[in-house]
Amino acid sequence: MKKMKYLAFAIVLALISIYLYKGFIYYLIPFNPIKQYASESNVDFYITKNLPDGDGVNAKCEDANTCGLVLEYLSDLKLKPIKDKKAQAMLNYENATYYNGALRFNELDMIFISDISIDTPNILRISSSITGFKNGYYEIVDSKFDYNYIYDLISETKK
Structure with missing residues (x-):
């Protein structure tokens, strides 16, 4: 049960990171x-x-x-x-x-x-x-x- 909580937390953290990168961080980094x-x-x-x-x-x-x-x-x-x-x-x-x-x-x-x-x-x-x-x-x-x-x-x- 404890492993499931950590797994769920890791998945949520990964999804939030992807959302932040695609929605905000990507637009701050210069790129040609x-x-x-x-x-x-x-x-x-x-x-x-x-x-x-x-x-x-x-x-x-x-x-x-x-x-x-x-x-x-x-x-x-x-x-x-x-x-x-x-x-x-x-x-x-x-x-x-x-x-x-x-x-x-x-x-x-x-x-x-x-x-x-x-x-x-x-x-x-x-x-x-x-x-x-x-x-x-x-x-x-x-x-x-x-x-x-x-x-x-x-x-x-x-x-």
Whole structure:
């Protein structure tokens, strides 16, 4: 009987710990999910500037070195996960210009960077087709997303 009490106490303690980590502690720890892919050499990058009137301006990396610089920039961002509700409250989708981007490592493995608004360039959504990837909204801690730097790197812009 005494073992059952200890077992029940241990299970409750484990469940509370998991709840606290997933609900609170996880959002306090800086984490960039792109960083582990920074050493990839075969990468393509696409970015779209979505205008309020529904039009978009697309750009693509044509050079492997340029794509490497874009990947380096994205992997060096200091990011902190934030809750979806908080991020969506901070973003203004109505009549806003925002960016969506994609890193493609091969035919199946892609990382999507989306919901980068000009009004709130320090919030972005990162998701992926890669199994085990930590999808979600992230806040750039020490700076803002420099979309001008990205567009300056990418020379050929198509409409």
